[in-house]
Amino acid sequence: MDLPAVPTPPDRASAGSGVAVLLRRAEPLRTVYQPIVDLRSGEVAGYEALTRVVEWPARSPEPWFAAADREGLGAALEAAALASALRARPLLDPRQFLAVNVTASALLHRDVTSALLGEGDLSGVVVAVSEAEAADAPQLAAVLAGLREHGLLVAVRVVDGGRAELRRLADLRPDLVELGSDLVHGVAGDQIAARVVRLVLAVAADLGADVLAAGVEALVDARWLQAAGVALGEGWLFGRARAGLLQPSPEVVAWLRSPDAAG
Numbered sequence: 001m002d003l004p005a006v007p008t009p010p011d012r013a014s015a016g017s018g019v020a021v022l023l024r025r026a027e028p029l030r031t032v033y034q035p036i037v038d039l040r041s042g043e044v045a046g047y048e049a050l051t052r053v054v055e056w057p058a059r060s061p062e063p064w065f066a067a068a069d070r071e072g073l074g075a076a077l078e079a080a081a082l083a084s085a086l087r088a089r090p091l092l093d094p095r096q097f098l099a100v101n102v103t104a105s106a107l108l109h110r111d112v113t114s115a116l117l118g119e120g121d122l123s124g125v126v127v128a129v130s131e132a133e134a135a136d137a138p139q140l141a142a143v144l145a146g147l148r149e150h151g152l153l154v155a156v157r158v159v160d161g162g163r164a165e166l167r168r169l170a171d172l173r174p175d176l177v178e179l180g181s182d183l184v185h186g187v188a189g190d191q192i193a194a195r196v197v198r199l200v201l202a203v204a205a206d207l208g209a210d211v212l213a214a215g216v217e218a219l220v221d222a223r224w225l226q227a228a229g230v231a232l233g234e235g236w237l238f239g240r241a242r243a244g245l246l247q248p249s250p251e252v253v254a255w256l257r258s259p260d261a262a263g
Contacts, residue, residue: 019068019077028054031084034241035248036099036212036234039226042253046097046126048234049085050241075109078102082115091245092124099126099155099176104135107143116147123151126176132156133164137171144172155212158183161196166203177204179230181215188224201229219255226256 033047051061061081068077085100092098106112107129116122127147132140144154155176158165161183169177179197187193204211213225216235225233238248 019064019071019073029080029084030054030243031081031088032241032243033088033245034234035239035246036097036232037238037248037253037256039213039222039230039233039256042248042256044093044096044245044247045232046099046124047088047092047245048099048101048128048241049088050101051081051084074103075106075111078106079109079111079115082112086115086119086125088245089119089124094124097124097126097153099128101128101130103130104132104140108135108139113143113147116152117150119150121151122147124153125151126153126155128155128157128176128178129172129174130157132168132172141172157214158200161200166200169203169207169209173207174209176232177207177209177211179211179213181235184213184215184221184225184235185217186221188218188220194224194228197225197228197230222256 030052031049032052033049035044036046036048037043038045053061053064065074065077068074082100082102085098089098102112107127116125116127119125127144129140129144144152148154153175154172155178156169156172156174157178157180158169159180159182177200179200183193183197183200187197201211210231211229212232212234213221213230214234216222216225216233216237219237222233222237238252239246
C-alpha cells in the first residue's frame with residue numbers, strides 16, 4: 001500500500017503547511033514502542049511510546065514539534081501523537097504500563113488533557129513530563145493532581161542531578177524518576193555519575209518513586225544499575241523502538257536473571 005505523501009521536514013517557511021498535514025490526516029503520524037524491563041527479572045514492565053513521521057521514520061520528530069510550536073499548534077500536535085500512542089493500551093498485559101512523553105506546556109492545554117481524560121481510567125498510563133521548568137509550577141501540579149485522580153502516573157527525567165532538578169522532583173512528586181542517558185552511559189566506570197545516580201535513588205526512595213534508567217546499552221552498566229537498586233531499564237540492550245510490542249532477546253533476559261545479577 002502506498003503511504004500518503006508528507007512534506008519534507010518543516011522549516012520556518014513551510015511549517016504551517018507541513019504541520020497542518022499531520023493534523024488533518026492521521027496516516028503520516030506513527031507510534032513505535034520501546035520495551036522497559038524489570039532489571040531484576042528481565043520481564044517487560046512496560047513500553048515507552050515514541051512518535052515517528054512517515055518518510056523519515058528513523059529520525060527524531062523534534063523539527064515537526066518545534067515547527068508546530070512556532071505556528072501555535074504545539075499542543076494540537078502533541079494531542080494527536082498522544083492519541084496515536086494510546087491505541088496500544090488494549091494490547092498490553094494488565095501488569096504492564098505505557099509511558100507517553102508530553103511537554104509541561106502541552107499538559108496545560110485542553111487538547112491534551114481531553115485526549116487523556118477521554119481514556120476514562122488512566123491506570124497503567126505514565127506521562128513523562130518534559131520541560132517542566134518552563135511551566136507554572138502550581139498550575140502544572142494542579143493539572144497533574146486532577147489527572148492522577150483518574151489513575152494517571154507521572155514520570156520526571158533527571159539529566160544531571162542538579163539542585164533545580166531535585167527540587168522539581170520534590171514539587172511534582174513523580175511515581176517514576178527517569179535517569180537520563182548521559183548519566184547512564186558508562187556509569188559503571190564513572191564515579192561522579194555513580195554518585196549522582198545514588199543520590200537520585202535516595203531522593204526517589206524518600207518520595208516513594210521507582211527509578212528507570214534510560215539509554216542502557218552496555219552489559220556492564222546494566223549490571224551496575226542492578227546492584228545499585230535501579231528497578232527499571234530501557235535502551236538498545238533490551239530492544240530498539242519498533243512498531244508493535246516486542247520483547248527483549250532471551251539471551252538478555254537470561255543474563256539479567258543470572259546468579260550474579262545482584263553484584
